[in-house]
Amino acid sequence: MPVSGDAALHSWTVLYDPPSPGFRDRLPVILAVVELKEQARLLMSSNLTGIEPDDLRIGLPLQARFEDVTDDCTLVQFGPPER
Amino acid sequence: MWDYRDKVAVAGIGYSKLERRSDQTLAALTLDACDAALADAGLQRGDLEGIATSPSMPRYGGKKGVDEGIDVVTPWYLAGLLGVTSGVQWIGSTNGMVTQSLIDGALAIIAGLCDHVLVYRALHVPDGRYINFEPAQAVGGDQYLAPYGFSMPPAWAAVALRRYFELYGYSRADFAHYIANNRANAQRSPHAYWRGKTLAAEDYLSARMIADPISILDCDIPVDGCCALILTSTERARHLRQPPALLTGFAASAYQGAGGTPMNLEDMWDGAKDVARRLWKATGLSPADIDNAQLYDGFSVLVLTWLEGMGFCRDGEGLALLREGHGDLGGKLPINTGGGALGEGRLHGMTQLAEAVAQVTDRAGERQVPGAARSLATISNGLAKSTAFLFSRDG
Numbered sequence: 501m502p503v504s505g506d507a508a509l510h511s512w513t514v515l516y517d518p519p520s521p522g523f524r525d526r527l528p529v530i531l532a533v534v535e536l537k538e539q540a541r542l543l544m545s546s547n548l549t550g551i552e553p554d555d556l557r558i559g560l561p562l563q564a565r566f567e568d569v570t571d572d573c574t575l576v577q578f579g580p581p582e583r
Numbered sequence: 584m585w586d587y588r589d590k591v592a593v594a595g596i597g598y599s600k601l602e603r604r605s606d607q608t609l610a611a612l613t614l615d616a617c618d619a620a621l622a623d624a625g626l627q628r629g630d631l632e633g634i635a636t637s638p639s640m641p642r643y644g645g646k647k648g649v650d651e652g653i654d655v656v657t658p659w660y661l662a663g664l665l666g667v668t669s670g671v672q673w674i675g676s677t678n679g680m681v682t683q684s685l686i687d688g689a690l691a692i693i694a695g696l697c698d699h700v701l702v703y704r705a706l707h708v709p710d711g712r713y714i715n716f717e718p719a720q721a722v723g724g725d726q727y728l729a730p731y732g733f734s735m736p737p738a739w740a741a742v743a744l745r746r747y748f749e750l751y752g753y754s755r756a757d758f759a760h761y762i763a764n765n766r767a768n769a770q771r772s773p774h775a776y777w778r779g780k781t782l783a784a785e786d787y788l789s790a791r792m793i794a795d796p797i798s799i800l801d802c803d804i805p806v807d808g809c810c811a812l813i814l815t816s817t818e819r820a821r822h823l824r825q826p827p828a829l830l831t832g833f834a835a836s837a838y839q840g841a842g843g844t845p846m847n848l849e850d851m852w853d854g855a856k857d858v859a860r861r862l863w864k865a866t867g868l869s870p871a872d873i874d875n876a877q878l879y880d881g882f883s884v885l886v887l888t889w890l891e892g893m894g895f896c897r898d899g900e901g902l903a904l905l906r907e908g909h910g911d912l913g914g915k916l917p918i919n920t921g922g923g924a925l926g927e928g929r930l931h932g933m934t935q936l937a938e939a940v941a942q943v944t945d946r947a948g949e950r951q952v953p954g955a956a957r958s959l960a961t962i963s964n965g966l967a968k969s970t971a972f973l974f975s976r977d978g
Contacts, residue, residue: 510742510746510844510847511742511743511745511746511749511848512742512745513738513741513742513745513794513795513796513797514794514795515732515738515794515795516792516795517793518732519714519715519716519732519733519734519735519738520644520715520716520717520729520732520734523732529732531731531732531733531738531741531742531794532742533742533843533844533847541841541843541847541849541850542841542843543841543842543843543844543847544727544843544844545727545728545731545733545843545844546731547731547732553795557749558746558749558750569730573730575730575731
């Protein structure tokens, strides 16, 4: 079933130490669990961009975006809706 | 109710030294623990007819060591070390946690296959960081986690604890009493890694963050060491050296949850409640019958999900109970009376089993809950591979 990319923040953590070498220049990184709009408990692990840790709360509206983290790797990430 | 309620007992407990990085091999530490458990029960190596464990190194991301006697001690290897290969009728090795081995061992005794079964867990701290995602590519389930930095269990636990805090208006300050008091319990346990190092509530609040709000003091410390238990029938146990701890019942979980994240708070509650339903059914007992609870604390947040999931209070109330001291020795429901894994070191649930046994046999020394008749032990996070055990005093 296709999903819209609309989601709400379920929970999060903030890492200040790199969990693996690729994160060394991306700190602090917000690790988030988001709930997709289409179904309760349809959860997805991701990162948040475009928002500060102090502004996070459960239920915060989010929208999927595609981030090119390297030349050959694109990840689905989430941030505040742009529309 | 379970037909074999109270028919199997734990007759001996043995520990090796628990050290951060031991000078001894894991093989030597394991023999120390097994010989200590046998001596405690008043048995000889030759009395063993069954040996069971989960022998894996639970390292995430990095290389899992597989060298016998150094990284792991499999039960076949241990049988050789103990010199009991010709007398052993049954070997159990599980991919689940070692607490599954306790169930397997009890069933081997009930089946008449073995008189005495050794259940042990040997753990070795690998070189380097315990958690460090080293592969350049993530495959399988890791591909949905590692690229986002969710490559370590503390981060999984962190989202559960964060959600708990946010839903009920708590903060780490509310957990400080429990964490400090738990360390005080560890001062009363002869085995605890943290014995000799007390902790104040302020130390908890200033502890180094691993994955906010999970600090280093919310994670059990990996240690080199082993804990072993001797199982036998209750009838035989009554003629051995120590009073028996009767296995009144157990429950095991196959609960998977919705996925998307390895430790979702709601799924851990649901899984724990599933375990609870089965345990109370198997034993014919209820939370009101429990005198002390040894709740798995590989991460601090699991104490909350077990306390609530097993039915001692409603969801969200557990941390307030701990904050008010109701889980202390002398409280309404003493919890992790020997300091749990947070105080003792990472033994994957053996801590909770051994302490439950010690309490119902009056062997917990200065941390004894007076007259404790029934102890609960819960292990893992409530999801698949989790287990719960109820031990009762004899007579």
